[in-house]
Amino acid sequence: MALIAPSLLASDFLNLGRDCEMINNSEADWFHLDVMDGMFVPNISFGMPVIQAISRIATKTLDVHLMVEKPERYIKDFRAVGADILTVHYEASTHLHRSLQAIKAAGMKAGVALNPHTPVSLLKDTLADIDLVCLMSVNPGFGGQKFIENTYAKVRELKQMIQAAGSAAQIEIDGGVTNANAKALVSAGADVLVAGSFVFNSEDPIATIVDLKKLTS
Ligand code: DX5
Ligand code: ZN
Numbered sequence: 001m002a003l004i005a006p007s008l009l010a011s012d013f014l015n016l017g018r019d020c021e022m023i024n025n026s027e028a029d030w031f032h033l034d035v036m037d038g039m040f041v042p043n044i045s046f047g048m049p050v051i052q053a054i055s056r057i058a059t060k061t062l063d064v065h066l067m068v069e070k071p072e073r074y075i076k077d078f079r080a081v082g083a084d085i086l087t088v089h090y091e092a093s094t095h096l097h098r099s100l101q102a103i104k105a106a107g108m109k110a111g112v113a114l115n116p117h118t119p120v121s122l123l124k125d126t127l128a129d130i131d132l133v134c135l136m137s138v139n140p141g142f143g144g145q146k147f148i149e150n151t152y153a154k155v156r157e158l159k160q161m162i163q164a165a166g167s168a169a170q171i172e173i174d175g176g177v178t179n180a181n182a183k184a185l186v187s188a189g190a191d192v193l194v195a196g197s198f199v200f201n202s203e204d205p206i207a208t209i210v211d212l213k214k215l216t217s
Pocket of ligand 1: 007009032034139140141142143144174175176177194195196197198
C-alpha cells in the first residue's frame, strides 16, 4: 500500500486549520508542503511561519518540498518549524551531497526532487545518502497540471537503481496524481503519492483519500 501525501497547496488557506484537521482525521500518511521562492519556480507559495502553524496541529509527518534556489540556506530553519522530511531540488543544489548530510545532521530525512527533464541516472553517486526521491510528474510551480506520462519509465528505472544499490530510498510522485494513474504508479515502483487538487477539489476529500489508498493496496 502506498503512502498518500495530500499537498496543502490546494487547500483553502482561509480554512487551513480545518483542512489540516481533515488530514489528521483521514487515512492520509503525510502532509506535503510546497515552498516556492519565485526564482527556482515562477510561483511563490508559503514559507516558515505557515509551516510552523501547521506543525502545531498536524499529527502526521511533515514532508516539506523546497522549490527554492540554494536551499542549503534554509535547512536549519525548516527543522526549527517542524519539518520531518526536507526535499531539495537536484537542479537547485550545487553541492547536493553536502546538503543531504546537513539535512540529516539537522535531524530530518533527506529528499531529492527531480524535474521532469532530469534523468534519474544522475542520482547514482548520491543514492546511498538519500531517504526519498521525489519524481516531479509535472513542471514544478503550480498545482492542477496534467500528469507527464514519461514518469512511469522514470519510476521503473529508479526502482531498479534503488534495488541494485540495496538502498532504502522511497520513491515519491508529485504532480497530477489522480485515481486514473495511482495504481499504475505503484505497480511501477512508487511508494508515496502526492495529491493536491485531486484531494482538495473533490467533494469528499476524506473519501477520496480512502479511494487512493484502496487503489494502491
Ligand atoms: C507542484 C507541487 C505539487 C502540487 C501538486 O509544484 O510540487 O506538490 O501541489 O498538485 P497537484 O496534485 O494538483 O498536481
Ligand atoms: Zn510538491
